Amino acid sequence: MAFLAAAIAFGSRFASKVLTTALGWASTLLFGRVPASRQILLLGITFGSVIWMVMLAGFIVPDLGAFLLLLIPPQNIIPEGTIRLLMLVGVIVVPGIVGLVTLALTSKDERTARRALEAFARGYPLTILLAILLVFLALLAIYRKVNSVIRRRTDAHVPMVVKPGAYEQVADDLDRALTDAGFDLTPETAPATMSMPAKWLAAVAGRTSSSLVPDRMLRLRGADLDILIYPMDILISGKGDDVTRARAAMASRLTTSAAHLTVTAEAQAIEDRLTTLAGVTREEGAPVPTFDETAAAEFASIDEALATIRIPYDEWEVLYRQRL
Numbered sequence: 001m002a003f004l005a006a007a008i009a010f011g012s013r014f015a016s017k018v019l020t021t022a023l024g025w026a027s028t029l030l031f032g033r034v035p036a037s038r039q040i041l042l043l044g045i046t047f048g049s050v051i052w053m054v055m056l057a058g059f060i061v062p063d064l065g066a067f068l069l070l071l072i073p074p075q076n077i078i079p080e081g082t083i084r085l086l087m088l089v090g091v092i093v094v095p096g097i098v099g100l101v102t103l104a105l106t107s108k109d110e111r112t113a114r115r116a117l118e119a120f121a122r123g124y125p126l127t128i129l130l131a132i133l134l135v136f137l138a139l140l141a142i143y144r145k146v147n148s149v150i151r152r153r154t155d156a157h158v159p160m161v162v163k164p165g166a167y168e169q170v171a172d173d174l175d176r177a178l179t180d181a182g183f184d185l186t187p188e189t190a191p192a193t194m195s196m197p198a199k200w201l202a203a204v205a206g207r208t209s210s211s212l213v214p215d216r217m218l219r220l221r222g223a224d225l226d227i228l229i230y231p232m233d234i235l236i237s238g239k240g241d242d243v244t245r246a247r248a249a250m251a252s253r254l255t256t257s258a259a260h261l262t263v264t265a266e267a268q269a270i271e272d273r274l275t276t277l278a279g280v281t282r283e284e285g286a287p288v289p290t291f292d293e294t295a296a297a298e299f300a301s302i303d304e305a306l307a308t309i310r311i312p313y314d315e316w317e318v319l320y321r322q323r324l
Contacts, residue, residue, distance in 0.1 A: 041104050048098040049131040055094065058087035098130075099123020126204050133197045140193060148237065156243045158234040158250055159263055166258035171218045171229050173257040174250065181249035183222055183242075190217035190228055232263075255322045262315040270309070273302055274322050299323075 062083035103111055103119040148155060162170050175187050189195060195217040220227040225238040225246055234250070236243050254261065256278050260268045277298055306319060 041101060044101050045098055046130065046134060048094055048101065049127050049134055052091065052094045052098070052127050053131045053135075055087045055090035059084055059091055062087065095124040095127035096120045097123070098127045102126065122204065126201075129200060129204050133201065137197060144237075152239065153237055154240050154243055156236045156247060158236065158247060159261065160232065160234055160254075161260040161263055161268070162231045163258045163260070167214050167229075167231055168216075168218070170254075170257050170259045171220075173254060174227075174229065174234070175220055177249050177253035178220065178225070178227075178246060180253065181245060183225060183246065183249075185220040185222040185225060185227070188219055188221060190219040194219075194228060251318075251321065261318045261322075262311070264311050264315060266309055267311045267315045267319055270302060270305055270319050271322065273298065274319075277302075 062080045099119045099122050100116065102123070103116055144155075147153075160170070171187065175185060178185055198214065198217055214229075214231050218229045220229070224242045225236060227237070227246070228235040236246050238246070251261075256275060260271050262268055262271060277295060302323060306316065306323065309316070309319075311319075
């Protein structure tokens with residue numbers, strides 16, 4: 001009996017780990033890898049949808065819902081009708097909470113009472129749709145992982161925050177950078193399995209997802225690499241050496257694109273100052289920026305900021321490379 005209990009406990013922990021990992025892959029496939037400040041919110045939204053699915057199952061089969069939600073085996077202490085009632089309350093309440101959480105993805109000046117009511121109402125179709133998409137994307141993500149293992153490929157993420165209205169421009173810059181590095185890639189619309197869920201989600205979530213879901217997700221595909229471009233992330237799939245070369249090409253050639261390669265506000269402010277110093281322009285015949293006293297003073301100020309700024313080390317490395 002003790003062995004059976006231990007086996008059940010181990011199986012539950014293993015299933016929980018697999019579910020958590022699959023949901024993480026699914027949310028990454030849907031949104032890309034987003035800044036840490038938003039990851040907790042997105043996890044709350046995704047797990048809210050999962051909890052809603054479990055409570056819906058619990059309303060239909062109370063013992064199943066109690067086991068999935070609390071790992072409580074079938075028992076005779078709490079009446080089945082009480083469990084079903086509690087599950088029904090959860091089914092009704094959770095979508096509204098999910099909707100309110102999406103409001104936190106917007107700027108503070110947009111969090112009005114009217115927006116809160118709209119977000120609360122939108123939470124119901126959003127939770128249902130997201131629950132369906134998460135199941136689909138979790139299966140898709142597992143398939144991609146298995147396929148990558150079989151083909152001996154690896155996945156890597158490059159943080160990037162595209163500036164408003166510049167998504168396709170950044171995709172062109174990315175294609176050019178990788179072409180200059182020797183990769184033969186073809187720009188195309190991402191496959192429907194990747195792009196359509198994002199479009200459906202954007203249609204339901206409205207303006208709260210505008211910065212996370214592109215109107216048209218783009219893909220760069222070649223014999224060596226398969227790259228998905230999100231507004232806040234680049235997902236690279238390929239052989240290890242090719243992925244390393246691609247990341248190096250992005251790091252060295254995308255420093256002046258219309259996107260931030262850092263995600264914290266403090267780091268992005270310094271990126272903007274460096275971009276201004278570089279005199280970035282797309283107009284032919286524009287004057288080449290000169291190093292004068294004003295530029296020297298700005299560099300000195302940036303160097304002082306880099307010596308004192310409190311940001312993750314990987315972001316500091318990006319800024320230091322751009323400064324050089």
